[in-house]
Amino acid sequence: MSLPRLLSTTTRRAATVSAHLSTQRTLQTRTMASIPSTMKGVIIETTGGTEVLQYRTDLPVPSPGEGQVLVKNDYVGVNYIDTYFRTGLYPAPKYPYILGREAEGTVVKAGAGDLYGLREGDKVLMLSEGTYAEYTAANAAKAVKVKQGVEAKVGAAALLQGLTALTLIREAHPVKKGDWVLVHAAAGGTGLWLVQLLKAVGANLIGTASTREKVDLARKAGAEHMINYSHEDVRSKVMELTKDLGCVAVFDGVGKSTFDLSLDCLARKGSMVSFGNASGAVPPLTIARLSPKNARLMRPTLFGYITTREEFEHYVDELMEFVTKDKLDVRIHETYALSDVARAHNDLEGRKTTGKLLLDPSK
Numbered sequence: 001m002s003l004p005r006l007l008s009t010t011t012r013r014a015a016t017v018s019a020h021l022s023t024q025r026t027l028q029t030r031t032m033a034s035i036p037s038t039m040k041g042v043i044i045e046t047t048g049g050t051e052v053l054q055y056r057t058d059l060p061v062p063s064p065g066e067g068q069v070l071v072k073n074d075y076v077g078v079n080y081i082d083t084y085f086r087t088g089l090y091p092a093p094k095y096p097y098i099l100g101r102e103a104e105g106t107v108v109k110a111g112a113g114d115l116y117g118l119r120e121g122d123k124v125l126m127l128s129e130g131t132y133a134e135y136t137a138a139n140a141a142k143a144v145k146v147k148q149g150v151e152a153k154v155g156a157a158a159l160l161q162g163l164t165a166l167t168l169i170r171e172a173h174p175v176k177k178g179d180w181v182l183v184h185a186a187a188g189g190t191g192l193w194l195v196q197l198l199k200a201v202g203a204n205l206i207g208t209a210s211t212r213e214k215v216d217l218a219r220k221a222g223a224e225h226m227i228n229y230s231h232e233d234v235r236s237k238v239m240e241l242t243k244d245l246g247c248v249a250v251f252d253g254v255g256k257s258t259f260d261l262s263l264d265c266l267a268r269k270g271s272m273v274s275f276g277n278a279s280g281a282v283p284p285l286t287i288a289r290l291s292p293k294n295a296r297l298m299r300p301t302l303f304g305y306i307t308t309r310e311e312f313e314h315y316v317d318e319l320m321e322f323v324t325k326d327k328l329d330v331r332i333h334e335t336y337a338l339s340d341v342a343r344a345h346n347d348l349e350g351r352k353t354t355g356k357l358l359l360d361p362s363k
Contacts, residue, residue: 003118011148035070035108037061040342040361041133043096047088050342054107059098062137064111069118069140075156075335077359078129078344079189080253080276085230086345089281099165100131104146104155108135114311115140123287125316126156127163127306132299132341133307139329141309147320154330156275156325157356158193160321162330164275165193167305169201173249173271182238182247183252187214187354194251196328206241208258217295217354221329238265246270246293252335255281262288271296273296278351331355335336337363 041059044052064070082099084090107122119122123146128138146155169175181198185191186207198205199222207223209215216227227237238247246267252258253276266272272295282299284295290297306312316343322328336344344357 007134010169015149021268024232026118029192034269034329035061039134040338041098042338043098044086044092044131045096045249047092047360050345052086053099053342053345054096055339055341059133061135063108064137066111067113067115068111068137069107069115069124069143070109071103071105071109071124071126071128071136071138071143072108073103073131073134073136074362075104075153076100076338076359077102077156077160077161077339078336078348078359080278080348082132083349084277085244089277098123098130098131098133100136101129102127102156103136104130104159111137111140116143125159127159127303127312132338132359132361135295142306142312144313144316145245147324149324150320153332154337155356156358157330157332158319158323159316161190162193162323163315164190164302165197166315166319166322167272167302168194168251168275168300169197169203170304172251172275173296174301175201175203175249177251178204180206180242180245180267181248182250182262183207184250184258184262185209185253185351186218187221187225188253188278188351189353189356190253190276191219192221192329192331193225194213195223197322198222200326200328204241206238206247211229216353223354234261235264242267248304249273251275254278263293263295266295268293268294269295270298271298273298273300275300295307332356335360339363354359 029075038058039059039061043054104125118140124143126138126143128277130136181203183194186195187209205223206225207218208229210225210230215228227234248267250262252274252289255277257279260284333353336359338359338361347353
């Protein structure tokens, strides 16, 4: 190649690289410029009923710190744990406090440190505090890219409740094919996940619900044996189905009002797994009550099972595998405007819902 042609080729390549870098800088500048200084969000400054929920439009947008990413939230999950912080059952770390524990959205800014491969523009699912807002600075260790084939809203609707149900049947009591298992509130958010996952692993499932509509919904999700506790005797029906042996595991997210019943329905050497307080916290008990059946009692939390990045990724991958390959029904009860958060909490606590409640932070 002649010297003039060589110089011309080199010049063109340099111009191309320069243009590419200029485009990248422009895109980064646009990304930074598109992040506002204030955002919509919901805070509490004291504990109480839904009247303490404050919808604000002037909250400062957080900045991602070491190991964090700033996520613009598309959909936010509503969970009972949010009501526990609102009422004071669980203490908030500080006030004012932004509620929320899960969301899906887009990474709009990356912090320093190990971000586990996450970059600006990635669609992600995350478990994080402070998700009742347009933007959340989330720890990258608890955020993952949305897997191919997972539709919008599904991640936010599946993550916390789906992981809770999955870790309950894998770790709190490893359920085997053929096991008799009792699930209270089988038509609720976590209840429907338990029903579908227990069916997928081959358990003999008994579910409870309070209305005919909820009984039908749980049956449709895979609960072969359902008990309407508004007019049926739960213990008698459980013993009839299990030939007086009881259930090897009881998953009880209701709490105070069902705890004694759950122990009564438990088999010898069974696992009593209390994981929620929908009806109130379970009072202290005398440990000797477990002796007649050599029963195991657990009060697990999800985050104790997904503490490490490896555990988190493992269970998210398995959950999404169930969703995409086993075609689990990710039932969404309703998507509420963020400004309508009080109604969402009232509906959840009033047990008027079946499936997942989501918030849209753009409204």
